[in-house]
Amino acid sequence: MSWDLVVIGQGYVGLPVSQHAVLNGLSVAGLELNTQTVAQLNAGHSHIGDVSNSDVQNMLSRGYVATGDLEVLAEAETIVICVPTPLGDSGAPDLSAVESAVRSIATRLRPGALVVLESTTYPGTTDDLVLPLLEASGKRVGEDFYLAFSPERIDPGNETYGLKNTPKVVGGVTKESTRRAADFYGRFVDSVVEVKGAKEAETAKLLENTYRHINIALVNEMSKFCHELDIDLWEVIDAAKTKPFGFQAFYPGPGVGGHCIPIDPNYLSFEVRKKLGYPFRFVELAEEINNSMPGYIVRRIQDLLNVDAIALRGSKVLLLGVTYKANIADQRESPATDIAEILDRAGAVVSYNDPYVPEWGFSDKRLVSEIDISEAASSADVVVLLQQHQIYDVGALSIISKRLFDTRGASRDSSAHRL
The missing domain is CATH 3.40.50.720 (NAD(P)-binding Rossmann-like Domain)
Structure with missing residues (x-):
């Protein structure tokens, strides 16, 4: 045939x-x-x-x-x-x-x-x-x-x-x-x-994702110092994107994931180093910043607990959304894995909920998604929104949670802590 x-x-x-x-x-x-x-x-x-x-x-x-x-x-x-x-x-x-x-x-x-x-x-x-x-x-x-x-x-x-x-x-x-x-x-x-030619087509793909990688790194870096300076970065982004030209909105988060952004720019960086003998500094810096976000997220969780004299070790941390993107089941390169591993090494008791991922693992742990999200959220010491699935009612979660750490800017309630 x-x-x-x-x-x-x-x-x-x-x-x-x-x-x-x-x-x-x-x-x-x-x-x-x-x-x-x-x-x-x-x-x-x-x-x-x-x-x-x-x-x-x-x-x-x-x-x-x-x-x-x-x-x-x-x-x-x-x-x-x-x-x-x-x-x-x-x-x-x-x-x-x-x-x-x-x-x-x-x-x-x-x-x-x-x-x-x-x-x-x-x-x-x-x-x-x-x-x-x-x-x-x-x-x-x-x-x-x-x-x-x-x-x-x-x-x-x-x-x-x-x-x-x-x-x-x-x-x-x-x-x-x-x-x-x-x-x-x-x-x-x-x-x-x-x-x-083929080289131009190959490089076009890498440029597309390098552009996103670098701009995500920019807002992730800004999220850190805006927090220290008591500046609401989400308000800043909303204001900046009202400009009808010269600006495209990118948003901070717990890290980058998926099949493209964490990987593709490294192909370009690798080839520049191999063929030309010098680094592609933008890509390498963006990689450093974006890879630092899971550790930064855990430090912010620890800071929230410290306010009430609660140790991270032994505390109950509920992670909401472990996929790399909202409303899909794809977990490739999701920063949730790194966050869970850092929390686990620090002695926290990690649980999770994700409607798209019934079972999930990190390190040597295998977990089952919490069925009753309200009960799980109310009993956790801190609830961390890692992915903004449509099913999550962030407003309701901010009320029932002892502490809600929102890494996606989904909450508007003053009781929630935003990245």
């Missing part, structure tokens, strides 16, 4: 790509090495929040198949790589999954096929890593196959912008590769933006 598209990786990025392609009439195979995920998808069950069970069942009815068989690559007109690219223990990008995927493609590539890398990486990966691996067997780009990079822009839980109506940036290693990638995405994405 011939496939219009094979998507390598069926996670937070790959499954939505498969979904939108199949809904627009393309024949799609989702290549996934996790056998449990393959079985789950083929049974009509989704494992990510933005794609429901009924969505997967609809995909299956239109011909979608999840598979672990690498031979589907030989039957694909287009192959899109959506595999994880985490940071390794040394802080360097771990591209082993990308490299493994490309090696699998190289020995099976059909003539004229288009290969697109969507996994976030450092500038030059498509030209310097992917291209040589594909050409190692004697095939040549522009003659035997086409190669491009198109950064994923999936924003989990975003009800306004999804894959279809978010402009898709594409940059090929040749002009014809760019054109073919643009034509491919144009079949199921409203707007495609062509750039000079």
Whole structure:
């Protein structure tokens, strides 16, 4: 069988790509090495929040198949790589999954096929890593196959912008590769933006998230000194954003999380150091500030308890919301984990509530979400709002809690303590 598209990786990025392609009439195979995920998808069950069970069942009815068989690559007109690219223990990008995927493609590539890398990486990966691996067997780009990079822009839980109506940036290693990638995405994405090459497309993704990373660090740093100077930073931000030009509001919080902000800027910093021999100081400073927030949150909790001569050790701390973003179940890189671990080492008794996370763990602890939030809040020494899920009535919580520490600026009650 011939496939219009094979998507390598069926996670937070790959499954939505498969979904939108199949809904627009393309024949799609989702290549996934996790056998449990393959079985789950083929049974009509989704494992990510933005794609429901009924969505997967609809995909299956239109011909979608999840598979672990690498031979589907030989039957694909287009192959899109959506595999994880985490940071390794040394802080360097771990591209082993990308490299493994490309090696699998190289020995099976059909003539004229288009290969697109969507996994976030450092500038030059498509030209310097992917291209040589594909050409190692004697095939040549522009003659035997086409190669491009198109950064994923999936924003989990975003009800306004999804894959279809978010402009898709594409940059090929040749002009014809760019054109073919643009034509491919144009079949199921409203707007495609062509750039000079793959390096420009790779760097655009990193710029987007570095911009956010640095601006979040700015307001996180401001939150610390505004607290010391008795300045309400939330009021400051509300006032500043009334300016209709030259300002975009960013908000402080307990740290950064998710699949992009804590990771992507480090790819750019890594490449600058490796290729040019000097640091990307903005990124490294932002990393330092944002990584300091969990420790700062715990110090603020301790300060609240100290006012009433209560020790942090032995105190009951209830954490509300342990996901990295509101109203989703995604916990990747959530600062809640670091906060819980610091509290646990200090001897606090940590509990949590999160309607999206029934079970949660940190260090060697495994916890179950508190069912009765009112009872849990009233019995805790301090309640800490880490994520502003819609289900939380912050006004009511500020009344029933002995102490409410709001890290998201959700409360307006004077009895709550805001970051």
